[in-house]
Amino acid sequence: MAKTILAVDDSISIRQMVSFTLKSAGYEVVEATDGQDGLDKAKTRSFNLVLTDQNMPRLDGISLVKSLRALPQYAATPILMLTTESSDAMKSQGRAAGATGWLVKPFDPQKLIEVVRKVIG
16 A cells, blocks of 8 residues: 655645655655644544645644644654755754654755655655
């Protein structure tokens, strides 16, 4: 069965690009329009990986990571931040919140697939 990824980003073009890239690599992708939408979807089903942006309305990426880590079913799920933020301070906040890894936009589709395969196979 295909592994399922939750892609959370308020940019429709980024969501479509992430979705297309991951689906072409054989993953199932569910899209969420912001952190709150992502959290709501994560509570209704389980995902093998969560890929989230940082700067979003309603709930930002780091707050989403913290909220997911507080749920027992997401205690060990890989969560990757895919964002334009590349400062060390932001990365340490992400790590402290429980993010597994950090990818900077614009992303290389091949690199995204490699990282995803590395964390969920």
